Amino acid sequence: MKITLGTVTHPGGSRVNKTGAWRTSVKPRFLHKSCIACDVCALSCPEGCIFGTGQKTYYANEDFCKGCGICANVCPVHDIEMIPEEAEDA
Amino acid sequence: MLKGRMIQGCRAIAEAVTLCRPIVISAYPITPQTLIVEELASMVAEGELNAEFINVEGEHSAASLVLGSSATGVRVFTATSSQGLLYMGEVVFNIAGMRLPVVMVNANRSVSAPLNIWNDQQDSMSMRDSGWLQLYAENNQEACDLVMQAYRIAEDHRVMLPVMVCVDGFVLPHAFEVVDLPSQKDADAFLPPYQPLYKLDPDNPYTMGAFTEPDKYMETRYMIQRTMESSIPIVEEVAREFKRAFGRPSGGLFEKYRVDDASTVVVALGSMAGTIKDVVDELRNKGERVGVLRLITYRPFPKEALYEALKGAQNIVVMEKALSLGGSAPVATELRSVFHGRQASPRISGFVIGLGGRDVTVDDVKVTIAKAQQQLTDMEFIGLRTDLELEGINA
Amino acid sequence: MPELLKERDKFVDHLLCSGHTACPGCGQAIAARLVVRAAGRNVIIINSTGCLEIFTSKYPESAWEVPWLHSLFQNTAAVASGVEAALRAIGRLDKVRVIAQGGDGSTFDIGFGAISGMFERGHDILYVCYDNEAYMNTGIQRSGSTPTYARTTTSPPGKVSLGNLRPKKDMPQIAAAHGIPYVAVASVGYPMDLDRKVRKALSIRGPKYVQIHVPCPLGWGTEPSRTIDYARLAVNTGLYPLYEVEDGVTMVVKIPRRVPVEEYLKGQVRFRHLLEGVGRKDEIAEIQKLADQNIEKFGLIAE
Numbered sequence: 001m002k003i004t005l006g007t008v009t010h011p012g013g014s015r016v017n018k019t020g021a022w023r024t025s026v027k028p029r030f031l032h033k034s035c036i037a038c039d040v041c042a043l044s045c046p047e048g049c050i051f052g053t054g055q056k057t058y059y060a061n062e063d064f065c066k067g068c069g070i071c072a073n074v075c076p077v078h079d080i081e082m083i084p085e086e087a088e089d090a
Numbered sequence: 091m092l093k094g095r096m097i098q099g100c101r102a103i104a105e106a107v108t109l110c111r112p113i114v115i116s117a118y119p120i121t122p123q124t125l126i127v128e129e130l131a132s133m134v135a136e137g138e139l140n141a142e143f144i145n146v147e148g149e150h151s152a153a154s155l156v157l158g159s160s161a162t163g164v165r166v167f168t169a170t171s172s173q174g175l176l177y178m179g180e181v182v183f184n185i186a187g188m189r190l191p192v193v194m195v196n197a198n199r200s201v202s203a204p205l206n207i208w209n210d211q212q213d214s215m216s217m218r219d220s221g222w223l224q225l226y227a228e229n230n231q232e233a234c235d236l237v238m239q240a241y242r243i244a245e246d247h248r249v250m251l252p253v254m255v256c257v258d259g260f261v262l263p264h265a266f267e268v269v270d271l272p273s274q275k276d277a278d279a280f281l282p283p284y285q286p287l288y289k290l291d292p293d294n295p296y297t298m299g300a301f302t303e304p305d306k307y308m309e310t311r312y313m314i315q316r317t318m319e320s321s322i323p324i325v326e327e328v329a330r331e332f333k334r335a336f337g338r339p340s341g342g343l344f345e346k347y348r349v350d351d352a353s354t355v356v357v358a359l360g361s362m363a364g365t366i367k368d369v370v371d372e373l374r375n376k377g378e379r380v381g382v383l384r385l386i387t388y389r390p391f392p393k394e395a396l397y398e399a400l401k402g403a404q405n406i407v408v409m410e411k412a413l414s415l416g417g418s419a420p421v422a423t424e425l426r427s428v429f430h431g432r433q434a435s436p437r438i439s440g441f442v443i444g445l446g447g448r449d450v451t452v453d454d455v456k457v458t459i460a461k462a463q464q465q466l467t468d469m470e471f472i473g474l475r476t477d478l479e480l481e482g483i484n485a
Numbered sequence: 486m487p488e489l490l491k492e493r494d495k496f497v498d499h500l501l502c503s504g505h506t507a508c509p510g511c512g513q514a515i516a517a518r519l520v521v522r523a524a525g526r527n528v529i530i531i532n533s534t535g536c537l538e539i540f541t542s543k544y545p546e547s548a549w550e551v552p553w554l555h556s557l558f559q560n561t562a563a564v565a566s567g568v569e570a571a572l573r574a575i576g577r578l579d580k581v582r583v584i585a586q587g588g589d590g591s592t593f594d595i596g597f598g599a600i601s602g603m604f605e606r607g608h609d610i611l612y613v614c615y616d617n618e619a620y621m622n623t624g625i626q627r628s629g630s631t632p633t634y635a636r637t638t639t640s641p642p643g644k645v646s647l648g649n650l651r652p653k654k655d656m657p658q659i660a661a662a663h664g665i666p667y668v669a670v671a672s673v674g675y676p677m678d679l680d681r682k683v684r685k686a687l688s689i690r691g692p693k694y695v696q697i698h699v700p701c702p703l704g705w706g707t708e709p710s711r712t713i714d715y716a717r718l719a720v721n722t723g724l725y726p727l728y729e730v731e732d733g734v735t736m737v738v739k740i741p742r743r744v745p746v747e748e749y750l751k752g753q754v755r756f757r758h759l760l761e762g763v764g765r766k767d768e769i770a771e772i773q774k775l776a777d778q779n780i781e782k783f784g785l786i787a788e
Contacts, residue, residue, distance in 0.1 A: 003309050005250055006189040007544045008288045009297040014504030014541065014548035022509065042498065043676045044713055046514035049503045061503065068509035069710030082710075113574045114567060142570040147602030151563035154556060154599070158531065158567025161554055164574060166567075184556055290529045290552040290568060292581055297547035299555035306544060 019047065023067035026082040032056035034077040041071040041080060094270030099230040099262045100125035102269040103195060106234035108139045109277035110193075110241050113164035116144040116155040120174040121207045122259035123197040127169055141167075149174035153181035153192075160190040161298055163289030165241065168192070171259055172199035172213045179217065185252050186221025186314065188299060191244035191284070192252040194222075195237065197259040198360065198411070200446045208447020209259040211359060215412040215420050221314045223253040223321065224389040225341065226359040230267045233257045235332060235340035236386075238281060242328045245284050249321045251314065258361040258411075260447070272336055280335045318390035325387050343392040345384040346399060348374060352381030354405040354463060357425065359385050362409065362443075362450045369455040380459065385421065393428045400425075401434035407462040409455070409472070411444045418469045439467035448473060498522055505548040507540040510709025512699030512716060513588070513615045514540070516673040520584070520613055520697075523683035526551060527580055529568055533561040533587030533596060536622040536701075537615060559595040561585045562603035562612060569608045578609060582687050586613040589630035590620040592696075593654050604663035604692045611686045611693045614656065617701040625704040629654040632724070633775070634768055635755045637704075642758040647768060652775075660694035661730040667693040668730040673700070674716025678727065678738055685729075698725045706754020717741075718749040723776035726783045739787040740780070746773045 035056045042050040042058065049065050052058030058080075060071065072080040097105075103126050107115075115134075117127045133139040142159075146152045149170050156166040170178065175196055185192050196214050200206040214224060225240060227233035233255065240253040257263060272280070288296050302310065322343065329342035339345075347367050349355050356366050363384035373380045383399060400406055408422035417423070422440030429435055439462035444450040450473075458472050479485035500521040507514040517537050521530065530553045532538045538555045541548040556564045565585035572578040585603070587596060592614040600612060619637045620626040627640040631649045636642055640649035661668045667689050671679040679697060686693040700707055700715040707715050719725040720738070724746060727738035747769060750756040759765045759772075780786055 001545060003306060003313065003544075005287060005313070006187065006298060007300045007302060007306075007310065009300045009542070009545050009547040011295045011297060011547055011550045012502050014546040015502060017504035017506070017546055019504060019506070040676070043519065044515055046507055046509070046511045046518070046712075047503045047505070048499050048501060048518050064503035066509035068712075069708075070510055070515075070712055073710045074713050114570045116567065116570075142574045144566065144570055144606065146563065146566070147598055147605070150560060151566070151599050151602055154560035154563035155567035155570065157556055157560075158554070158564035158569075159571035159574075160567075161564075162529070162568045162571035164571045180557055181560060188556070290554055292527045292529065292552055295550065295552040297542055297549050297553045300542040300544035300547060301539060301555075302544045 018063045020063045020065055023065065023085055025085055026067050026069065027062060027065060027085055028060050028069070028071050028080050029083045030058050030060070031079045031081065033079055035079045036077055038076060040074050040076065044070050044074045046070065094231070094268045096266055097269050098125070098266050099233065099257070099264060101129045102230050102234050102271065103237065103257070103263065104129035104133060105271050106237040107167050108133055109272065109274060110238060110281055111165060112141050112167040114142045114144070114156060114159035115167045116146050116152045117168050117170065118146055118149045118152045118174060120149070120171045122199060122263055123169045123171045123174070123195070125263050126195060126197065149178040150181055153178035153185065156192050157181060157185050157188070157190060160192050161188070161290050163286040163291070165284040166192055167194070169195040169197065171197040172201055175213045175217060176201065182217055182222065183220045187310065189250045190252060191250055193237065193240045193244055193255065194252065195255045195257060197263050198256050199259040206446040209261050210411040210445045210447065211256065212412045212445070214254060214256045217254070218389055218420065221251060221318070222389065223251060223318070223387070224256060225253065225387055226256045226385065227262065228361055228363050228384060230262050230265065231269050232340050233262055234269055234271060238277065239328045239332055239341045241281050242331070243321065243325055246324055247287060249317060249324060250287060251317060251321070256360065261361045276335065280332065322387070322390055322392050322395070341386060343387045343395050344399065345386060347382045347384065349381035349383050349399060351379055352403055353379045354407060354459060355400055355403040356380070356382040356407045356409060356455070356459065357385060357421065358382065358409045359388060359421065360411070362411070365450055365452060366409070366455050369452055369459070373459070388421070391424050396425065397428050397432065397434070400436060403436045405462050406436045406438045407459055408438065408440045409443050409458055410441070413442045413469070422469065437466045440469040441467065441472050442469060443472040500526065500550045501541065502548050502550060504546065505540045506543065507536065508703050508709070510702045510712045511536070512673045512701060512712045513537050513617060515712070516615055516679065516697045516699045517586070519673070519676050519679055520586070520683050521551060523680045524582060524584060524687060528582045528584055529554070531556070531561050531565040531568060531583070531585045533591035534558040534622070535588040535591060537586070537588070539622055558591050560599055561587050561591060561596055562599040562610070565610045566603050566606065566608045569610050583610045584613060585610050586615065588621065589614060589616045589618060590628045593629035593656050601663065604660065604665050608692055609690050611683070611695065614694070614696045615699050616696050617699045617704060619704050621701050621704045630656070633772065634759055636758060637755070647765065648758060657694065657696055657730070663692070665692040665694060666731065669695045670725070670727050671695060672698040672716045672720050672725060672727055674713050674720055675727070675738070682729065704755070706757070707752060711752070715749070715753070718744060722746045722749045723780040723785055724749065724772070726779045726785055728783055735783065737783045737785060740785045743786065746776050
């Protein structure tokens with residue numbers, strides 16, 4: 001690893017840090033039943049790890065999801081629920 | 091006959107800065123730097139200097155502003171003194187740590203409390219740990235020359251460290267001397283445009299100023315230390331280049347005045363060396379083998395070159411306008427460590443003089459040299475008044 | 486699990502990208518993502534020391550996809566002034582926007598002078614304050630933004646104290662008093678309003694100030710999953726009025742659903758001492774009065 005002059009860093013390098021390892025109890029399950037693609041879950045995620053391109057396509061990248069539960073809480077149509085970490089993927 | 095014109099120091103320095111084509115200038119007024127900045131403002135207003143000139147609300151912001159501009163990839167300039175330098179202190183360290191080639195003129199002035207606006211070198215000495223190179227000018231000609239050399243040194247990709255050009259406050263900026271300044275064309279030939287290594291630019295984004303944990307910080311300090319050491323030959327190289335380009339010796343590590351066969355050598359920084367040279371001439375006429383080594387580059391401290399220059403002397407008399415309260419005087423302390431454990435071991439005596447703008451007279455210099463020749467002195471104040479009651483000391 | 490859509494990696498939603506080390510549920514992380522999303526790629530961000538800076542820039546990992554610089558704690562506005570001056574000098578200020586951002590500590594307190602200077606000089610900079618109402622990065626100490634009676638480690642309630650006894654400094658009004666072209670107060674609880682305000686600010690030339698209320702689960706002692714809820718509650722009580730100031734004209738966001746302040750205070754550990762036991766009725770009434778005054782002053786209830 002190189003130490004640059006003035007510790008100048010290249011952009012986007014934080015992606016090597018898989019913060020999904022922080023989760024201890026729950027993770028989000030996107031039910032894909034009533035989703036209206038309002039994008040509020042993606043906008044409200046502190047990690048920016050929720051992706052979606054239309055109704056019922058949203059998901060959280062588990063490499064980064066810290067399990068905070070905000071997405072489940074803000075979804076206006078309750079299409080996201082927090083399930084135990086050990087549960088099988090939807 | 092002297093080449094150049096009779097000009098006030100502040101104006102000369104401002105013209106030298108203008109020749110270097112800074113893009114952004116920001117400063118805050120403080121005596122005795124103010125005249126330099128006023129001249130720059132006037133030059134901008136007259137269209138003689140095409141720079142963004144920004145009056146800020148304090149020195150901390152002045153230094154921060156030029157930091158931001160330098161990080162955006164342009165050449166910058168600022169100036170300050172004393173309290174202003176101390177106030178911007180954390181930014182001074184920050185600029186060096188971020189490896190930005192900022193050039194500053196510091197008009198050396200005493201530090202408060204008590205408030206004193208006159209010349210000594212305590213202010214720049216307090217920043218000697220910061221990672222900035224420090225160059226001390228004897229007269230206004232050299233002040234101007236050092237400003238030009240400072241940009242060359244700072245922006246050299248082998249350096250990329252900020253440079254502080256120190257000029258004794260009032261003594262230099264306010265005085266009228268004959269100064270020869272080059273043409274813009276010649277200045278451009280000596281100082282090409284600034285090419286940053288990294289800059290803030292959406293077309294090529296970088297993150298600047300990341301924090302480091304213990305497992306990486308020490309290496310960054312090591313990098314600056316090594317770079318400062320290896321900048322010593324670069325300082326000499328730039329001084330040689332300057333002489334080639336403009337025909338006069340200026341800058342470099344130090345100036346030796348009648349040192350080579352001297353048994354007693356005075357070491358000093360800045361303008362008081364002029365007075366010391368007169369004393370040296372007088373003593374030489376009486377048959378004494380005395381010389382003066384005027385240190386120009388204080389940071390990095392040119393240890394090996396100083397050893398070579400001074401190893402033949404028996405007595406070294408360090409006269410300084412600064413001290414580290416509770417310790418000793420900075421230059422004397424560092425010079426002693428140069429000789430520690432080496433073959434040559436001259437007696438090194440340290441003296442503090444001229445604090446708060448008190449004159450350094452010819453008699454003072456003679457008294458100091460005599461004292462040092464008589465007895466090895468760790469640190470003594472020269473020129474202390476004996477007619478005052480000092481509460482807690484003698485009253 | 487669906488394949489990660491690589492194209493979205495470069496989308497504006499991720500100019501502040503994943504892998505940063507903010508606490509789960511961090512309100513500031515949400516708001517900062519929204520701000521840089523609204524700003525787009527042609528921006529240079531100057532960030533003061535604080536949570537946002539620390540959790541996004543541990544060498545050599547950076548969560549920023551745009552040019553970004555951190556210098557010190559109190560000089561953000563001054564450094565940004567320098568970036569702006571340089572861009573102006575090289576003729577790039579029309580295309581590249583400058584954002585200076587920091588928390589309430591660096592905005593209301595230590596960086597106050599530099600911000601005032603930047604406003605006064607008229608630099609073309611958007612200053613964003615992420616207001617979580619205390620010095621969070623250093624462990625939840627009281628700032629000039631800490632509301633009355635809030636618990637912090639340097640204003641703890643105890644036998645002879647009820648927590649922070651000073652009112653919150655009115656930074657938006659102070660910004661407006663400088664006569665700058667745009668001042669706005671937003672909340673991470675209302676991301677579209679926040680987005681609109683940031684875009685609007687960036688379309689205006691001159692100094693702008695946008696203050697964003699961001700709950701801090703750790704510092705406030707709230708459930709991480711309820712960060713957005715608490716931000717909305719602060720607005721709906723009237724305690725955090727959302728408004729804009731342009732040439733003195735004030736535009737406000739009407740309260741969607743008014744609630745008494747107790748709804749907001751309960752569930753926050755930093756106000757628990759007011760609700761424990763029989764409760765501090767007088768103090769809660771004082772806070773309610775503050776909310777009522779805001780509602781009155783800004784006209785926050787729709788007719």
